[in-house]
Amino acid sequence: MDRGSAKHGPQLDEAMAGEVRGYVRARRDPRAVEWKSPEPPTDDVPEAIDRRDGIGRGSAPPGMSLTDVEERSELARLLGRAVFPARRDEVLDHLRGQNAPDHIVEEIRAAPADALFGSLGELWRALHDGAHVEARRY
Secondary structure (H helix, E strand, O other), X not given: OOOOOOOOOHHHHHHHHHHHHHHHHHOOOOOOOHHHOOXXXXXXXXXXXXXXXXXXXXXXXXXXXXXXXXHHHHHHHHHOOOOXXXXXXXXXXXXXXXXXXXXXXXXXXXXXXXXXXXXXXXXHHHHOOOOOOOOOOO
């Protein structure tokens, strides 16, 4: 059975689902009295919460565009960690097994055939001439 969330435990998932159950069933605010309805967020709420490294939600690390971040994320989703360390042909075989889009397979074909990639970051740098990849997570 899928709980629907990997961030919370089952109890918190159930509590959060209970908070919106009425909205989901009725497709409107189910509360009879208006003062019990939650207030919408105000204009003072910041749009992005910055991390210690200066990267806010919805932004890209220095040296990368948002498109680069999305492409790297898609590649990471398709490859996972289990494929590494691998050579280009092994990565291509894995992508074909995952039914990866053709544009991704074509991009990986441009990687050096004899290089051994220890991680997605190494593969990304080889494909994008040493483009920035986060060295560590916060």
